[in-house]
Amino acid sequence: xxxxxxxxxxxxxxxxxxxxxxxxxxxxxxxxxxxxxxxxxxxxxxxxxxxxxxxxxxxxxxxxxxxxxxxxxxxxxxxxxxxxxxxxxxxxxxxxxxxxxxxxxxxxxxxxxxxxxxxxxxxxxxxxxxxxxxxxxxxxxxxxxxxxxxxxxxxxxxxxxxxxxxxxxxxxxxxxxxxxxxxxxxxxxxxxxxxxxxxxxxxxxxxxxxxxxxxxxxxxxxxxxxxxxxxx
Amino acid sequence: xxxxxxxxxxxxxxxxxxxxxxxxxxxxxxxxxxxxxxxxxxxxxxxxxxxxxxxxxxxxxxxxxxxxxxxxxxxxxxxxxxxxxxxxxxxxxxxxxxxxxxxxxxxxxxxxxxxxxxxxxxxxxxxxxxxxxxxxxxxxxxxxxxxxxxxxxxxxxxxxxxxxxxxxxxxxxxxxxxxxxxxxxxxxxxxxxxxxxxxxxxxxxxxxxxxxxxxxxx
Numbered sequence: 001x002x003x004x005x006x007x008x009x010x011x012x013x014x015x016x017x018x019x020x021x022x023x024x025x026x027x028x029x030x031x032x033x034x035x036x037x038x039x040x041x042x043x044x045x046x047x048x049x050x051x052x053x054x055x056x057x058x059x060x061x062x063x064x065x066x067x068x069x070x071x072x073x074x075x076x077x078x079x080x081x082x083x084x085x086x087x088x089x090x091x092x093x094x095x096x097x098x099x100x101x102x103x104x105x106x107x108x109x110x111x112x113x114x115x116x117x118x119x120x121x122x123x124x125x126x127x128x129x130x131x132x133x134x135x136x137x138x139x140x141x142x143x144x145x146x147x148x149x150x151x152x153x154x155x156x157x158x159x160x161x162x163x164x165x166x167x168x169x170x171x172x173x174x175x176x177x178x179x180x181x182x183x184x185x186x187x188x189x190x191x192x193x194x195x196x197x198x199x200x201x202x203x204x205x206x207x208x209x210x211x212x213x214x215x216x217x218x219x220x221x222x223x224x225x226x227x228x229x230x231x232x
Numbered sequence: 233x234x235x236x237x238x239x240x241x242x243x244x245x246x247x248x249x250x251x252x253x254x255x256x257x258x259x260x261x262x263x264x265x266x267x268x269x270x271x272x273x274x275x276x277x278x279x280x281x282x283x284x285x286x287x288x289x290x291x292x293x294x295x296x297x298x299x300x301x302x303x304x305x306x307x308x309x310x311x312x313x314x315x316x317x318x319x320x321x322x323x324x325x326x327x328x329x330x331x332x333x334x335x336x337x338x339x340x341x342x343x344x345x346x347x348x349x350x351x352x353x354x355x356x357x358x359x360x361x362x363x364x365x366x367x368x369x370x371x372x373x374x375x376x377x378x379x380x381x382x383x384x385x386x387x388x389x390x391x392x393x394x395x396x397x398x399x400x401x402x403x404x405x406x407x408x409x410x411x412x413x414x415x416x417x418x419x420x421x422x423x424x425x426x427x428x429x430x431x432x433x434x435x436x437x438x439x440x441x442x443x444x445x446x447x448x449x450x
Binding site: 059060062063064065066067068069071072075076077079080157158159160161163164171174175178184185188189191192195196199200 | 290293294295296297298299301302305306309383387388390391393394401404405408413414415416417418419421422425426429430433
């Protein structure tokens with residue numbers, strides 16, 4: 001029932017779709033991760049003027065579908081002189097949308113570090129920069145890896161929507177094959193498996209990173225028997 | 233944007249109603265099946281746990297758009313003709329069932345085992361224990377992630393426009409192509425989605441406060 005030959009014949013379309021999905025997701029996630037960090041920093045910065053606009057931005061990302069954002073960029077953009085290729089609109093959409101979620105994840109990470117630690121650092125004469133890079137960021141990283149991995153996975157799955165604005169990604173090319181060969185199951189299931197693989201890779205990566213970061217805990221929490229140089 | 237909202241509000245509201253009907257039906261059905269699947273996932277038998285886990289893994293691990301296309305094209309293939317809106321509700325239900333089951337599973341894990349043992353000792357049947365002891369507490373514990381899931385489904389319902397269900401997104405596309413004002417139209421759609429989701433978040437926060445009050449007095 002499952003026709004593997006069909007998949008072999010259409011391998012070029014599938015691989016092209018895979019490549020497009022991968023690079024668009026990669027760039028989109030990169031934009032989301034970096035813009036999210038900027039937004040979180042603005043929200044937490046001491047002059048509070050940025051707090052409210054960033055909070056609004058986050059609410060907008062959470063409350064509107066990515067599809068609407070993609071349509072705004074791709075179909076609405078030209079009326080204000082913003083002409084984007086479908087691929088670039090996809091990267092921008094995923095980036096802007098994901099940034100709202102990542103801003104919250106970073107903020108949650110920073111917020112969960114006890115204030116006492118920073119006060120203690122100041123008492124000990126540690127500079128704010130050192131406190132940030134040696135105390136806050138290492139702890140924050142450990143906290144944000146699990147929700148961050150989750151969010152990356154969500155973005156990869158949502159990236160299927162770029163097929164609707166005519167990007168030749170995995171989903172679009174699967175539909176093309178379905179329309180050409182009148183076989184529904186094979187293309188869609190094969191593509192579903194590919195998405196599943198990408199997601200599993202991200203999940204494994206996140207898990208490995210989490211373990212690595214956990215190993216870098218202060219010495220005294222290292223269990224006896226584990227040697228200190230294993231922390232590398 | 234306001235012009236679009238003013239001139240086209242009857243169709244927009246109609247689209248929004250369809251969006252709400254589809255999403256909320258899926259959520260309600262997903263609640264029912266999600267609870268059942270959660271019990272399956274926490275079952276003592278491996279033969280129940282394993283297929284339930286596979287189901288959850290597939291529906292959580294693949295894009296919902298792909299799931300929608302698969303369901304929509306596959307059903308006629310196996311001789312079942314359904315209206316697009318039925319396929320849409322079916323897909324969203326199958327999807328949210330997996331996500332809700334995970335929410336409930338983690339909620340069930342938070343109920344102290346002692347309560348269930350005590351119930352068994354007191355001669356309360358397994359089903360009664362689930363219905364009267366476990367689930368009321370789980371619902372309270374899982375309200376915040378459940379709200380997130382409702383909002384996610386509402387947002388995801390936008391993609392059923394692809395199979396020509398005339399919900400809010402589809403209606404917006406029609407208005408945009410008629411008025412040649414895509415920017416304004418999609419902004420209007422964004423505002424409507426945002427408004428509904430903000431209201432939902434408010435209701436949930438209110439419920440959470442009330443339920444927390446209930447917990448404190450126990």
